[in-house]
Amino acid sequence: MLRTVQLILPALIPSWNFFDVIAPSPRIEYALLSASDEPPTDWQPFRPRPEKISVLTMVRRLFWNRHWNESLFLVSCAERLSQGITPEHSAGEIFARMKRDLSGAAGATHFCFRLVFIHREGETLTHEIICVSEAEPLT
């Protein structure tokens, strides 16, 4: 019951402080592994955004934007994970979607992810690795 109240209250009394500060921004990267104890080396961005998108795609995404909305949810999960808010749930959500996208990767039996937070220091963009997950089986 208490948890339900905690979940509902931010909707009933919202803060509406959108973009008040531009916080460090998470990126999720993954590494495919051929064994659970193999150290990850070849990190790849998970769901990198395209170089550009067509006007037609932009219009379609006004109505149907499943993949992007899911990616935004993963950004929320990454933020929660970095702040220690429901970490098991957040990691589970990231693992589940990665597993779905990466299943069938040749030569790999496991994978892991890491969170890289980008922020600005002066005029330079800085990348900081916040956490690296345990290896997870692909199937």
Next chain:
Amino acid sequence: MTLDLAMRWTEVLLGLALFLPSLEHVWAGGKERLLFSARAVLCVALVSGFYAPWVCLAMSGLAILILHRFEGPYNGGSDKMGLLILFCLTLAHFLPEPRWKELAFGYLGLQLTLSYFISGWVKIRNPDWRTGRALRDVFAFSAYPVAENLRALANQKALLLAGSWLVMICELLFPLSLASQWTLIPFLILAASFHLSNAIFFGLNRFVLAWIAAYPSILWLQDRFIGG
């Protein structure tokens, strides 16, 4: 605009706002498929006006289950607005006294006004927003731009400085637009255009209809207490 008409418009717009996102979840599969299948059916019922009070109640119950499923809102602000509309509508349907119904629905209009005003207030207090730095950071490194080539906009300092002030001034002036329908309606069109641009640049498509669904409440509130 009467309270009943405003509530009906809100139900139709909310049903439309939640229908396609529900189908997106059903399409994606996963454990939440059942929850969102039920929500899609209820959205159709809400738009058709079929037992609207009970549909709102059922959708509110479902919304709580969905909150538990994701340990919070799935898509941040847009989900919060959807929940707020749903809870206000449900209360307005079931509260016994006409005055209480007005209070519940008016609360939605008040929160809509605050959603713009507070967003503007927290921005203008931040020096990074006043110099255009914050909006440049949004394009430079935030997770929101939908394509890499949009990041080049971070170098358009003058454009983003002007954009920052335009957003802040419009958000802060929103409460003044309640002075008359003739000022409110253009402001709502401007605000809807702002949400549309966020959908185009940042892929925040769920915000567009979620916010528009709350517009009948502010039109009713303005007519009920100020008029003109």
